[in-house]
Amino acid sequence: MAMLGRTANGVFWMARYLERAENTARLLEAGFRMALTRDLAASQDEWRSVITTVGATQAYEAVHGADYAGDKVWNFLLRDRANPGSVLAMIEGARTNARAVRTALTREVWEAVNESWMALKDALARPVREAVLGDVLAAIRRQMTLVRGAMDGTMLRNEIHNFTRIGTFIERADNTARILDVKYYVLLPSVAWVGSSLDNVQWESVLRSLAGERSYRWLNAGKMDPRGIAQFLILDQRFPRSLAFCIDKLRSNLFGLAHEYGHETGAHELLRGLGTRFHQSSIETILDGGLHEFITEFIACNQQVAQAIEQDYRFYA
Amino acid sequence: MTHSPSSFDEMLTADGTVRAAYAGYREWFDEQDPALLRRKGAEAESFFRRTGITFNVYGDDAGEERLIPFDMVPRIVTASEWRKLSRGIEQRVRALNAFLHDIYHRQEIVRAGRLPQRLIAQNEAFLPQMVGYVPPGGVYTHIVGIDLVRTGPDEFMVLEDNARTPSGVSYMLENRETMMAMFPELFTKVNVRPVQDYPRRLAKSLAACAPGCAGDRPVVAVLTPGIYNSAYFEHAFLADQMGAELVEGSDLRVVDGRVAMRTTRGYTPIDVLYRRVDDEFLDPLSFNPDSVLGVPGIMDIYRAGRITIANAPGTGIADDKAIYSFMPEIVEFYTGEKPLLANVPTWRCSEPDSLAYVLDNLAELVVKEVHGSGGYGMLIGPTSSKKEIEAFAAKLRAKPENYIAQPTLALSTVPILTKAGLAPRHVDLRPFVLVSPQGIDITPGGLTRVALKKGSLVVNSSQGGGTKDSWVLED
Numbered sequence: 090m091a092m093l094g095r096t097a098n099g100v101f102w103m104a105r106y107l108e109r110a111e112n113t114a115r116l117l118e119a120g121f122r123m124a125l126t127r128d129l130a131a132s133q134d135e136w137r138s139v140i141t142t143v144g145a146t147q148a149y150e151a152v153h154g155a156d157y158a159g160d161k162v163w164n165f166l167l168r169d170r171a172n173p174g175s176v177l178a179m180i181e182g183a184r185t186n187a188r189a190v191r192t193a194l195t196r197e198v199w200e201a202v203n204e205s206w207m208a209l210k211d212a213l214a215r216p217v218r219e220a221v222l223g224d225v226l227a228a229i230r231r232q233m234t235l236v237r238g239a240m241d242g243t244m245l246r247n248e249i250h251n252f253t254r255i256g257t258f259i260e261r262a263d264n265t266a267r268i269l270d271v272k273y274y275v276l277l278p279s280v281a282w283v284g285s286s287l288d289n290v291q292w293e294s295v296l297r298s299l300a301g302e303r304s305y306r307w308l309n310a311g312k313m314d315p316r317g318i319a320q321f322l323i324l325d326q327r328f329p330r331s332l333a334f335c336i337d338k339l340r341s342n343l344f345g346l347a348h349e350y351g352h353e354t355g356a357h358e359l360l361r362g363l364g365t366r367f368h369q370s371s372i373e374t375i376l377d378g379g380l381h382e383f384i385t386e387f388i389a390c391n392q393q394v395a396q397a398i399e400q401d402y403r404f405y406a
Numbered sequence: 407m408t409h410s411p412s413s414f415d416e417m418l419t420a421d422g423t424v425r426a427a428y429a430g431y432r433e434w435f436d437e438q439d440p441a442l443l444r445r446k447g448a449e450a451e452s453f454f455r456r457t458g459i460t461f462n463v464y465g466d467d468a469g470e471e472r473l474i475p476f477d478m479v480p481r482i483v484t485a486s487e488w489r490k491l492s493r494g495i496e497q498r499v500r501a502l503n504a505f506l507h508d509i510y511h512r513q514e515i516v517r518a519g520r521l522p523q524r525l526i527a528q529n530e531a532f533l534p535q536m537v538g539y540v541p542p543g544g545v546y547t548h549i550v551g552i553d554l555v556r557t558g559p560d561e562f563m564v565l566e567d568n569a570r571t572p573s574g575v576s577y578m579l580e581n582r583e584t585m586m587a588m589f590p591e592l593f594t595k596v597n598v599r600p601v602q603d604y605p606r607r608l609a610k611s612l613a614a615c616a617p618g619c620a621g622d623r624p625v626v627a628v629l630t631p632g633i634y635n636s637a638y639f640e641h642a643f644l645a646d647q648m649g650a651e652l653v654e655g656s657d658l659r660v661v662d663g664r665v666a667m668r669t670t671r672g673y674t675p676i677d678v679l680y681r682r683v684d685d686e687f688l689d690p691l692s693f694n695p696d697s698v699l700g701v702p703g704i705m706d707i708y709r710a711g712r713i714t715i716a717n718a719p720g721t722g723i724a725d726d727k728a729i730y731s732f733m734p735e736i737v738e739f740y741t742g743e744k745p746l747l748a749n750v751p752t753w754r755c756s757e758p759d760s761l762a763y764v765l766d767n768l769a770e771l772v773v774k775e776v777h778g779s780g781g782y783g784m785l786i787g788p789t790s791s792k793k794e795i796e797a798f799a800a801k802l803r804a805k806p807e808n809y810i811a812q813p814t815l816a817l818s819t820v821p822i823l824t825k826a827g828l829a830p831r832h833v834d835l836r837p838f839v840l841v842s843p844q845g846i847d848i849t850p851g852g853l854t855r856v857a858l859k860k861g862s863l864v865v866n867s868s869q870g871g872g873t874k875d876s877w878v879l880e881d
Contacts, residue, residue: 091669091674092670093669094668095654095668188458188638191646192642192645196457204456350670406656
């Protein structure tokens with residue numbers, strides 16, 4: 090049966106919103122740990138960088154000015170109505186999309202999304218105190234894991250699944266890239282900081298916000314090294330939040346669509362270009378050419394792929 | 407209005423013995439622990455929330471979703487009662503379709519002097535666009551809901567015909583699912599006729615009405631106004647169960663002389679559109695020009711016989727409350743038979759004698775707007791204050807043709823489970839009927855709506871009513 094363009098759009102955005110909600114929770118978790126180990130001024134810097142990472146500086150300062158107190162930041166990112174990218178808004182957006190495309194979802198996926206919305210709406214009904222922040226963030230991650238499990242366990246591996254996965258990995262790639270972009274200076278070998286314990290904490294925080302601290306330590310026998318971390322987060326195809334992994338998943342799902350529809354589209358071509366560049370890069374060439382430039386270009390390309398998909402598959406009338 | 411002792415209790419006779427229909431159920435019920443039953447009731451509610459079986463209430467904040475309260479005591483009809491009802495319903499639905507065909511063609515019933523011309527000519531539900539056109543398969547009302555009320559052992563009456571887009575069938579199905587999940591053993595004890603194949607029967611019935619240009623497997627789509635519509639859950643549910651596409655107006659457009667939906671691969675023609683959008687919004691080129699819910703140009707395609715719209719546009723003329731009062735004549739005129747199902751006695755306020763009677767007896771009557779629905783804009787005399795009655799009388803005098811009046815019926819009662827145990831509450835019943843060239847198909851069951859407030863006669867979900875699983879017993 091043919092799939093409506095609006096339905097493809099719905100599952101795509103449902104997946105993006107869910108992914109973004111989870112990523113925001115991870116980012117807050119890492120920021121929270123960082124802030125606990127710093128003095129007040131430094132901890133405000135940490136919280137500011139969290140806001141910068143999600144691209145919400147303008148919206149945040151419109152409400153709180155330059156006051157980056159922790160509880161203000163996490164409540165803004167979790168539940169503030171003035172923040173269209175809050176976790177609460179993402180969950181609501183995911184659930185609204187799921188409801189609009191219910192016929193494309195299995196009962197279990199729909200119920201997992203709906204239950205997550207019900208649980209998190211409750212958890213975020215009132216301002217979140219520091220004492221329960223950890224619990225709330227864990228609940229967000231747990232709910233998203235539940236949805237992912239329902240998708241994995243019950244969805245037919247067809248175009249609906251492809252569009253869902255594409256949404257997930259477009260969003261995840263964007264997120265990993267943004268974290269790298271805000272923290273890239275930490276990863277650059279610099280004279281002033283090398284070897285200081287602060288560096289270690291910073292690196293660990295970047296890894297933690299991408300749920301990669303254990304994997305990285307396991308792979309590298311606990312040795313923290315900025316080049317190795319950059320290589321891990323950008324190029325390691327085994328790590329599910331690396332840019333290379335996301336590209337690989339985008340490629341296989343776009344291939345699934347081409348296979349099912351019998352032809353490729355402009356999105357395939359764009360992604361192939363991006364993939365080739367990755368294939369030919371080593372961490373040395375990336376650092377030599379400038380990490381910031383590399384990331385900026387990546388974010389733009391990723392967005393172009395997303396737009397091409399929306400167009401090629403008629404998401405909008 | 408208070409519960410009068412003259413109401414027919416469907417479970418118990420006057421001396422407290424259990425009627426045959428409820429014998430098996432009651433035996434089971436008396437063995438249950440009441441506290442456990444109440445806990446199950448709470449479970450059912452959380453189940454509905456979790457699965458999203460909710461409806462939106464107009465006038466509330468967008469996105470506000472509510473549950474229709476579910477009562478776990480079933481409403482039970484015996485096999486022989488159902489046989490009789492089915493015959494009456496089938497006759498009535500046949501007459502409705504014949505009436506619609508006639509109204510949009512020669513209007514024989516008007517020529518014969520059995521129906522006043524003005525009821526057609528001045529009726530907003532009459533669509534000139536339908537004149538002289540025969541829908542594919544000759545079917546006008548593909549899906550009908552007949553609202554029945556009961557006042558005695560053998561007295562079932564039709565309160566209303568829903569010939570446009572009757573809703574509530576998803577509750578019929580989900581209520582049964584819920585009952586079977588909560589009390590599986592009950593269904594081994596009592597033999598209840600299944601309703602679960604309704605979506606399959608609906609799909610089959612709609613496919614049988616496909617236009618000539620359709621292939622072997624007609625493409626069926628359900629047209630919804632979208633997620634904020636009060637019945638959105640039902641639209642999604644039915645599309646899902648039928649394996650049909652759930653579309654919105656923005657998904658559709660006219661392409662190469664067909665109505666087509668925008669898919670990820672381009673536009674695909676639709677053969678049958680089960681629309682849950684009112685006539686007025688169906689086609690901005692033919693009706694309300696501001697509508698974004700419909701499809702520009704769909705009426706042209708329809709008139710060219712290249713899509714089936716279910717129900718057909720213009721069927722509202724048959725479920726108008728003024729037309730309703732003529733249903734006994736309509737049934738007789740088209741079937742040549744006496745109506746098997748009675749109407750509720752109805753005064754047409756457009757007639758001076760009736761108006762005078764109604765004005766004199768407002769405190770005892772129920773007065774409804776001719777075009778109203780959902781329990782809005784009506785007066786229930788016995789529960790209204792003097793002031794309310796006077797205000798309503800003024801409206802009535804100003805525009806009498808806008809109203810009909812009926813006696814306040816002693817609706818039958820079925821018990822609900824309350825904290826204090828079983829307690830009788832007033833109910834109605836809406837069976838669902840499918841019409842295709844292959845015949846008329848009535849699902850054994852329907853939606854029982856129940857007024858949860860003691861003594862209340864208003865069963866509408868928008869006014870605090872609940873629902874029950876409705877059982878038709880096997881022979």
